[in-house]
Every structure is written in structure tokens, then in C-alpha cells.
Amino acid sequence: MSAQNPVPGAAGIFYLQSVMETASGFKLDADGKFEFFFSQGALDRYASGQWKQEGDLVVFNSKPRPSQDFALLQNRQADTPGVVVQITDANSFLLDYVHVTIEGDGQKQQLVTDRHGAAFFKPQPVEAISLQFEFCPEKISVFKFTEAARGRNYFSFRYEPWLFELFLENFELKLTEAGLKGNHPLLRGKEFLYRRANQ
Structure with a gap:
């Protein structure tokens, strides 16, 4: 059955x-569109796309996931002895x-950015970040990075707008009298129950 004509009762x-x-939770519209939301402490994640029903399974699919969640702003030679990776964003929390x-x-070196969004590495050639x-x-x-760029030591990036967006691919939940049952896109553990509102 197509996403435009889901089985009645699943919405x-x-x-x-x-x-x-x-x-x-999930919001399933009668026209086959869905919205997913997740809030835990200060963290909010979301997803949207199309859903369809196949027997007692509800299958969720978002648009294709973008290849990158950061955008490269600069890669240049800087007057510093090491390698600097800088993250920029208006929200300092990120x-x-x-x-x-x-x-x-x-x-290979690994670090976590500081509160200013910077990571300072010892000198080395950079082929990948x-x-x-x-x-x-x-x-x-x-x-x-191409060979021509490997002598550079300053790299700045920003987040893409879809950083907190989830992209579901054939994510399945079982439709039961109690609601939807199955995994959670973000949480690990037991089978989860999503109860229908006003039930």
C-alpha cells in the first residue's frame, strides 16, 4: 500500500x-506523512517523512540523509606550529x-573541542578530518583533502542546519491494540511502547 493511502486506523x-x-513520539497523518520528536534534558531531536503500513507493521522513511553534517569554511596555512580545527556557531553551547x-x-590524533570550539593538535600532515x-x-x-591542501594547518567548520534531524530508513514499528511497539530511533534497550493519544 502506498504512503498516500495508509490503512485506515493507523493515523x-x-x-x-x-x-x-x-x-x-510519532505523529502519523492520514495523508502518509509523519513527524517524530525526542526531548531529553536540553537535547531535542526530530524527524519527518513518509509512513506506510504493511500488514501490522508501520514503516517510516525520511528524505535521503545528507552526506555531511558540517560544512568546511576555511582550510589555510596559519602562523601556528600545530594544527587547529575550529567549530563556529552562534550557539556557544554547541x-x-x-x-x-x-x-x-x-x-592519527583525537581531541574534543574546547568551550571556544577549538581543538589544538601537534604538528602533522592532514589528509582527513x-x-x-x-x-x-x-x-x-x-x-x-587533496595533496595540494595537505600542507595547511587551520581548518574551520560550521554545523549544517539539519544537525539535530534524524533520517529514518525503513524504520519499523508494530501496530497493536496498545499502540506502536518496537525499537526507538535513538534509545537502546527493551522493546518500547508508543501509546496512542487519548487511549
């Missing part, structure tokens, strides 16, 4: 049950949670 709002200090790995010439935001651990962006 509705479903809230995650029995997970402390966490608000999460600056000091980026895990940075630099690789080149058989060498990997960036991972601590609160979106499933997202790792890898930037590879």
Missing part, C-alpha cells in the same frame, strides 16, 4: 511510555562537544 499521535525524563580526529602520513557531535553520535562527517 494518530503516539507517545513513548515508561522512559524517565524523556518525551518522544562549541565544546565535537570529537575531532585528524589523520595523515600514518599519524573526522567530526562527530557528542549528542548526535550516529553522525560522523569525514573530510578528505
Whole structure:
């Protein structure tokens, strides 16, 4: 059955049950669109896309995931003895949670950015930089540099607008009388129940 014509009765709002200090759920529209939300402390994640029903399974798909969650702003030679990776963002809370790995010439170093968004490495050639935001651990962006750029030692990046967006691919939940049952896109552990609102 197509996403435009889901089985009647599956549409509705479903809230995650029995997970402390966490608000999460799915909103399934009758036209086959869905919205997902997740809030835990100061962290908010979201997703959207199309859903369809196949028997007693509800299948969720978002648009294709972008290849990178950071954008390279600068790579240049700077007057510093080491390698600097700088993250920029208007929200200072996001600056000091980026895990940075630099690789080149058989060498590898790993650091976490400081509260100013900077990571200062010992001198080495840079052939690749990997960036991972601590609160979106499933997202790792890898930037590879051509031989002409490998002598540079200052690299600045910014977050892409979709940093906190989830991209679901054939994510399945089982439709039961109690609600939707199955895994959670972000949480590990037991089978979760998403109870239909007003039920």
C-alpha cells in the first residue's frame, strides 16, 4: 500500500511510555506523512517523512540523509606550529562537544573541542578530518583533502542546519491494540511502547 493511502486506523499521535525524563513520539497523518520528536534534558531531536503500513507493521522513511553534517569554511596555512580545527556557531553551547580526529602520513590524533570550539593538535600532515557531535553520535562527517591542501594547518567548520534531524530508513514499528511497539530511533534497550493519544 502506498504512503498516500495508509490503512485506515493507523493515523494518530503516539507517545513513548515508561522512559524517565524523556518525551518522544510519532505523529502519523492520514495523508502518509509523519513527524517524530525526542526531548531529553536540553537535547531535542526530530524527524519527518513518509509512513506506510504493511500488514501490522508501520514503516517510516525520511528524505535521503545528507552526506555531511558540517560544512568546511576555511582550510589555510596559519602562523601556528600545530594544527587547529575550529567549530563556529552562534550557539556557544554547541562549541565544546565535537570529537575531532585528524589523520595523515600514518599519524592519527583525537581531541574534543574546547568551550571556544577549538581543538589544538601537534604538528602533522592532514589528509582527513573526522567530526562527530557528542549528542548526535550516529553522525560522523569525514573530510578528505587533496595533496595540494595537505600542507595547511587551520581548518574551520560550521554545523549544517539539519544537525539535530534524524533520517529514518525503513524504520519499523508494530501496530497493536496498545499502540506502536518496537525499537526507538535513538534509545537502546527493551522493546518500547508508543501509546496512542487519548487511549
